[in-house]
Amino acid sequence: MGDCAELQHNGVPSIFDVLRERRAKAGKLVAGVAAVSDSDMFKAPSDGKPKAKDWTSHLSPESQLRPPCILKQASGYLKLPGMISLGGGFPSSEYFPYSEISMRVPTAPNFAESDPTQLVSIGKHDIRDGTSEYDLSVALNYGQATGSAQMTRFITEHTELMFNPPYADWQICMTVGSTSALEQTVRMLCDVNRKDSILTEEYTFATALETLLPLGIKAFGVQMDSEGLLPASMDRILSEWNEVARGARKPHVLYTVPSGQNPTGATQSLQRRREIYAVCQKHDIYIIEDEPYYYIQMPAYKAAAEPPSTRVEDFLTQLVPAYLSIDTDGRVLRMDSFSKVLVPGSRLGWITASAQIVQRYQRHAEVANQGPSGFSQIMLWKLLDETWGHEGYLRWLMDLRSQYTSRRNMLLSVCDEFLPRDVVSWTPPSSGMFLWLKVDPSKHPEYPQRSVLDIEEEIFLNAIDNGVLCARGSWFRTEPGTSSNEIFFRATYASASEEAMGTAIQRLSLAIRKSFQLA
């Protein structure tokens, strides 16, 4: 692990000391080409935690039928001393045309643009040469579908630090991003021939809906408030389920984005999460927790100007606990991503779930993608593990939080300034990158003669004419067939500059004013 500013801990070992000691005890990680690994190699002992429940009945026939990869299994023999392999068609690293890769990265723990950057290098044979535990000869060859042992160790430790799942047999498995993880998970749990269906927020990530549709899996929307999913609505839907009327079996899966939900920006409180979890227990629901925005949890808008604590421990305790952290049953598959906090182009994320679920996931990954890119794995590992270390990475996340806080505040302040409050309302988001603007159609001069969908389109096109692109709320509607009297637009503060955000909101304001014939 990289070294970073030491915590002051008055003789009590810090959370990072504990990990460092565990690694020191385990000795150097020896993991060559396509080495098999899992989280159990790197976790703390599970001391009396219960084992996950059995989820076999929730699995699709496809998932239950998945055989192990026979060629990857055979590579188990390679552990025998002196074994020569004429088995797998792994090219020799001799022919890899990359002998060294270097990268320039910011220096922990301050990351400021003014601070000097570091140049970090990765050689082809650093493992052989004793200069690193991971190198190009391993990363750029074939690997296991779960990802490399090196990165599995880092992610396992990070997951333990962040979430400490309350059951014993949790594991992580790398993914080629959460988009992919969702598709694999849906195929693992749902089957059209069983008329399976999924519950989710009434407005949800459009790509999730596009994942379900061709598989013939119906999605049903649960009502929301400013804290997202309403447990009572969910319980009512499930208690009153009528298979014939719904045209689908009672859902056995919930898909939710608990923090900074896409598109509404809503964040479930811990209390809300507990209530939802209880409803899931009552109705035997398996939970897919999709959390790309989890790490971007911000102080309340216009909160006392006091800057947030700079202590890493405070960062960890201030985050709303994940479903994974309250998951005593092992009924949660959590999807994490580096896309919003490092680079989307890595196409590398991970799931955390019970060993049985991870095994099903892994078997699918062996034929669906063979795990993430080796370039991505080693370039993230070199940065996160060997250069920054756990504490450095958490400080990066803290730094990012303050960047997004300032972006969010900027967008909210121009909204305060320019949007017509009689027709547009919003709740300042406390996580993520989205602001959900509610437009009241009843104030529109042609309402109700014109449909809300028509009015939404009119505003959208006016905005395009004015030079600003927002996402239409109807794109995210889980049950597009059901009537809605609401109009929403999703605006992001992720990418536009301060100046551009101001211009954009003025343009949007003019578009709305034109539709509503306001001054």
Place this chain on the structure above:
Amino acid sequence: MGDCAELQHNGVPSIFDVLRERRAKAGKLVAGVAAVSDSDMFKAPSDGKPKAKDWTSHLSPESQLRPPCILKQASGYLKLPGMISLGGGFPSSEYFPYSEISMRVPTAPNFAESDPTQLVSIGKHDIRDGTSEYDLSVALNYGQATGSAQMTRFITEHTELMFNPPYADWQICMTVGSTSALEQTVRMLCDVNRKDSILTEEYTFATALETLLPLGIKAFGVQMDSEGLLPASMDRILSEWNEVARGARKPHVLYTVPSGQNPTGATQSLQRRREIYAVCQKHDIYIIEDEPYYYIQMPAYKAAAEPPSTRVEDFLTQLVPAYLSIDTDGRVLRMDSFSKVLVPGSRLGWITASAQIVQRYQRHAEVANQGPSGFSQIMLWKLLDETWGHEGYLRWLMDLRSQYTSRRNMLLSVCDEFLPRDVVSWTPPSSGMFLWLKVDPSKHPEYPQRSVLDIEEEIFLNAIDNGVLCARGSWFRTEPGTSSNEIFFRATYASASEEAMGTAIQRLSLAIRKSFQLA
């Protein structure tokens, strides 16, 4: 494109000059974050080539139902001048912790270890700074599922150079490797509820079988000789198809590895390919052409010692033409991979097929993986396009061919020397990385009391005891239920050193001799 040793062409423009001129005419490629692109932007005019046939009836219901990605569609508005996006949740590249990546790579056209390597650098804002057409700010952000415009251009041109498909509307689409491409293609073409099935070689890639099994798609094996698939066997199977007896609908898809087939090492001649194609036309079969080993086509074993030509044009004309190159109907989806010729860890390959098929594939990729890693894309592009250029890359492939030729020859010579010819026979492979060793069970002292599968296992375990791992032939049997009187082992010359290969074959020889009680 990188500069490389110029060809001598006496005033006639070379194939590379033609590409260079086309690029010069098109002007600088301008393609920012998640820019939409396709092969039509980079191909030669299709001058009178026919359009592909319509394959809708071959598609699965799942594939036919795939909607476009609404969020990616909306990004089309970003082309309008002055448009500000509050639409997509794309992080700002300001927060990407990689400001520069450098790589040390061999120098074209000689690549010898003794030649000086080159250090090539990629900055975050090379596009803005006018120093490159591709940079980290674009590659490391979200992209299109088809891959970046920059890499699409290179691959389109390479595909045109290598294969020049004889129909007009072909396109390429990047993949996250051919393993993934196969799974996506099977889901695109096959459906368990239609009782769909697939034809393939009687011994085939084990992972392909593991892909089909959980989907409930049956695979049926076509007999082979030393040139692979037998067209007469295929025609007979299809002509005599009995849906009830087979428990499956007559196959509408062929999956084949035409060159250096895995596991048999067989390579179909052009004549053989034409005959198979004709059978496919007769029975309306769609062809999945999986060609990871295509570029590793070698001179015959113990051919006249004359070294192969060093002219790139000769390399191109000496390769057996691909199905893609004789595909007048657009009935081929070809899968290409960089795994065997650059690095497997890139998890980046591409398919080539008709526009309608690529569109279906792309829509699935949008929810299944979002395309290959940005690290992989830019690191391959920097090497292939900007550093080596097309000619340099072809020379790399020629160099690789000679490396594999020498590896193959080494393995064959130790087989000649050590294996007992009375029970073991083989055909020297002319492509790829595999040698397929046939063992005659009838010479075994306990044959036929013991089954061939038992004898195969005995030899396999003897070999393991002796310290050599080969792959068992039965792992690759397409219809494991059908009886076979043959025993095979697959040995690869891809990775072991010269010395290790000699030791390994001696160990294997002892294992066989022990089983067969030979001296």
